[in-house]
Amino acid sequence: MHYVSLTNLRIARTPITDVTLHIPEGSCFGIVGASGTGKSALLNAMAGLSGRALPGVSLAGSTAAPRPGSIGIVTPRIILPAHMTTLGLLTRQRTLLLNGDGQVDDDCQRAIRWCALEQYAQSAIGTLSLFNKRRVALALALVSKPAMVLLDEPTIDLAAHEQQVMIDILENLRDRNMTIVIATRGNTPMESLFDQIAVLSGGKIIAELSAQHIRDMQRTIMIRTDEIPTAAYEHIAAINNGIIVTRRNIVLTGEGVRSLAQILQVLLHYSVHIFCIEPRNHPLADLVMQARYPVVLAHRYPVRLLTNTIRESNATEEVAT
Amino acid sequence: MMRLFRWIIDDYISSQRILVEWGAAIAIPYLLLASHTDAASTLATWSLSTLALALYTTSVIADIAEQPINISRLLHLPSRRQYIAAYLFAAFLIVLSAYVILVAATFIFAPVAFPAWQLWLASLPALIVLIITGIVMMMLLTPLVASPLQRLTLLAVFAIPLTWDRVIALLPDMLPGNIMAMFHAVSTAFGILLWPSMQLYALTIEPHLDTQSFSLATIHMLILAGLISILARWYQRRPLTIA
Numbered sequence: 001m002h003y004v005s006l007t008n009l010r011i012a013r014t015p016i017t018d019v020t021l022h023i024p025e026g027s028c029f030g031i032v033g034a035s036g037t038g039k040s041a042l043l044n045a046m047a048g049l050s051g052r053a054l055p056g057v058s059l060a061g062s063t064a065a066p067r068p069g070s071i072g073i074v075t076p077r078i079i080l081p082a083h084m085t086t087l088g089l090l091t092r093q094r095t096l097l098l099n100g101d102g103q104v105d106d107d108c109q110r111a112i113r114w115c116a117l118e119q120y121a122q123s124a125i126g127t128l129s130l131f132n133k134r135r136v137a138l139a140l141a142l143v144s145k146p147a148m149v150l151l152d153e154p155t156i157d158l159a160a161h162e163q164q165v166m167i168d169i170l171e172n173l174r175d176r177n178m179t180i181v182i183a184t185r186g187n188t189p190m191e192s193l194f195d196q197i198a199v200l201s202g203g204k205i206i207a208e209l210s211a212q213h214i215r216d217m218q219r220t221i222m223i224r225t226d227e228i229p230t231a232a233y234e235h236i237a238a239i240n241n242g243i244i245v246t247r248r249n250i251v252l253t254g255e256g257v258r259s260l261a262q263i264l265q266v267l268l269h270y271s272v273h274i275f276c277i278e279p280r281n282h283p284l285a286d287l288v289m290q291a292r293y294p295v296v297l298a299h300r301y302p303v304r305l306l307t308n309t310i311r312e313s314n315a316t317e318e319v320a321t
Numbered sequence: 322m323m324r325l326f327r328w329i330i331d332d333y334i335s336s337q338r339i340l341v342e343w344g345a346a347i348a349i350p351y352l353l354l355a356s357h358t359d360a361a362s363t364l365a366t367w368s369l370s371t372l373a374l375a376l377y378t379t380s381v382i383a384d385i386a387e388q389p390i391n392i393s394r395l396l397h398l399p400s401r402r403q404y405i406a407a408y409l410f411a412a413f414l415i416v417l418s419a420y421v422i423l424v425a426a427t428f429i430f431a432p433v434a435f436p437a438w439q440l441w442l443a444s445l446p447a448l449i450v451l452i453i454t455g456i457v458m459m460m461l462l463t464p465l466v467a468s469p470l471q472r473l474t475l476l477a478v479f480a481i482p483l484t485w486d487r488v489i490a491l492l493p494d495m496l497p498g499n500i501m502a503m504f505h506a507v508s509t510a511f512g513i514l515l516w517p518s519m520q521l522y523a524l525t526i527e528p529h530l531d532t533q534s535f536s537l538a539t540i541h542m543l544i545l546a547g548l549i550s551i552l553a554r555w556y557q558r559r560p561l562t563i564a
Contacts, residue, residue, distance in 0.1 A: 001537065013560075029408075040564035041564075043563075043564040044560070044562050044563060047563065048396075049392070049560065049563060050560050051557070051558045052560075053562040066398050068396070068398055069397050072396070073563050077562075077563065077564070078393065078563070079388065080390060081332065081390070083336070088517050092328060095324060096324060096325065096394060096398065097397050130389060137352070140393070150564065152564040229462070267553075
């Protein structure tokens with residue numbers, strides 16, 4: 001069952017010209033594309049903010065407007081009121097749907113817990129850092145326990161360690177049976193979050209990546225070391241073809257990445273000092289770069305693969321019934 | 322919807338935006354009416370300044386309603402109409418509060434120019450209808466509700482009849498006669514649309530209860546209903562953006 005279905009979607013005055021997309025219920029779906037490709041417009045359309053009912057948009061199997069509170073949305077454009085406290089803002093948002101009873105408190109506390117904001121619950125939002133404000137915005141989207149959360153560039157403008165915490169929070173959300181859609185231009189290595197990815201370019205989905213594709217995405221890791229003894233050098237070079245060894249650096253690509261643990265064991269065995277281990281590419285950023293050549297990318301990750309898989313699984317279910 | 326309405330008012334007060342309206346409501350009688358002795362000019366000042374405050378407040382309120390944080394509240398409401406209605410009510414209440422302060426400040430700063438209580442009370446119904454019309458019209462002129470083309474058309478309905486005489490004076494025989502005639506026709510047609518509001522404004526200065534004023538109020542209420550219906554329809558179709 002897919003929660004969002006977009007069929008030949010065209011949105012006037014946006015780059016979106018023909019988007020067909022099916023997002024399975026309970027999945028974490030990534031929409032990846034360069035700036036200005038219409039990712040945000042797609043999120044607005046999914047949230048039902050396009051005004052006219054757009055032909056080809058269906059949420060939870062219905063073309064009607066989404067149920068109040070069933071969609072949460074987080075974007076960097078949201079500016080929170082500085083004078084309110086986190087808890088006050090969440091309570092206010094929650095009581096739009098419910099009366100001020102025990103459930104409101106429970107829901108607010110839950111949203112605070114999910115976003116790891118316990119120590120900032122009573123803080124005025126104006127005193128919080130950008131990262132904490134971003135988490136408050138996420139809690140605001142989660143407070144009514146929506147069936148789907150839409151996130152537009154959730155890690156943009158955050159420091160690297162803050163990005164990791166945000167990804168960790170989103171990973172925890174993914175396990176709570178919520179449909180999560182994240183639009184990103186690939187500037188943060190968050191590919192591990194996604195069950196599926198669609199690449200947007202020229203107003204269309206040009207490629208779709210399954211979970212297996214995401215796992216198999218090309219990664220490059222560099223290990224910086226002290227001088228590597230010849231014996232260790234030969235040992236490491238013999239492990240597999242995806243390893244390039246120089247006097248002080250080891251670069252792992254493709255298959256070589258899978259041998260990281262083995263290489264570390266060899267280095268430790270020969271007492272080679274390791275300065276750092278760092279990723280040298282972001283697979284999502286690579287995807288956005290490759291989207292400049294849609295034919296190549298479409299050949300590698302064909303569109304409709306996921307759609308067909310979904311159709312096949314639906315057909316199988318129907319036959320079984 | 323009532324909760325949203327209450328929060329809009331809360332936000333407006335706590336963000337101190339309300340000080341502009343309340344400050345203006347105190348300054349206007351102090352600056353404009355202190356030396357007056359004529360009750361008619363007091364009523365005219367009240368009407369014009371309240372209308373001006375209604376236009377200002379509505380533009381601020383529409384700007385607030387367009388902010389992504391507030392649009393995200395829309396996702397918690399059953400319909401867009403409730404959302405826009407809450408903001409319209411909020412604008413009305415803020416203007417009404419400014420009007421009350423305006424009257425009280427006039428009583429303090431310009432007691433001589435203060436009209437008789439009966440006269441003031443009689444002018445109130447027409448003024449309230451005029452304020453609501455001003456709020457709805459201004460809301461229709463904001464990007465929250467209308468597209469640029471819709472706003473330009475609406476602006477022309479106001480601007481052409483109000484400024485036509487001056488524009489004509491600036492265009493000495495530059496355009497062919499038939500084009501000028503067409504402009505005159507458009508100006509007259511738009512003028513007819515504005516006429517009830519102009520009459521209602523006159524009624525706020527010289528209030529009287531008779532068949533003519535009753536008919537005028539009825540016509541104006543019908544126009545207002547039409548405007549509210551247009552507002553609801555336009556807003557329903559307007560694309561909004563959070564992301």
